[in-house]
Amino acid sequence: MLQLLSLTLAYDDTRFFGSFMFTDPSRPDDKPAVVLIDHADKPPWFRLTNVDPDSQYPTAPAMVEADRIMRFLLRYTPDRIGRTTLDFPQS
Template sequence: MLQLLSLTLAFDDVRFFGSVMFTDVDHPNDPPPTILIDHADEPPWFRLVNVDPDGQDLSVPAMVEADRIMRFVLRTAPDRIGRTAADFPQP
């Protein structure tokens, strides 16, 4: 089970980047799963890269959670990256 450890985002007028780290309570001694976030010019308007080279599959729990968090953040503040609410339809 993952718990959010850290979320860092930096925005300018149209771009952003950052990272999200989790604590895996089932494996507390393992390095924290860390996902890098970068701006993209097409939907969903961001790219995710797992720092674990074997964890790039979008079904990896840390990638799923990072995707969910980013979609929430961008739905609540789309103007921060030059978008509108229409760019982020509700699931």
């Protein structure tokens, strides 16, 4: 199970971007998993890129957790990035 170590989001008038850092408590000496976030113009309204080229697949634990958190933020708390729920229609 991963723990969220850091979440950084920035935004301007048209887009948002940021990163997640996750740590694995069962492997404390490993480097944190880092997932980059970028705005997209269609649902789910964001793109994720894992910094680790071997963990790009969508089922990688850090990618799954980042996706879950972003979907929650955009659906329930879009004001955190200066938007409203109308900016992110759900399909």
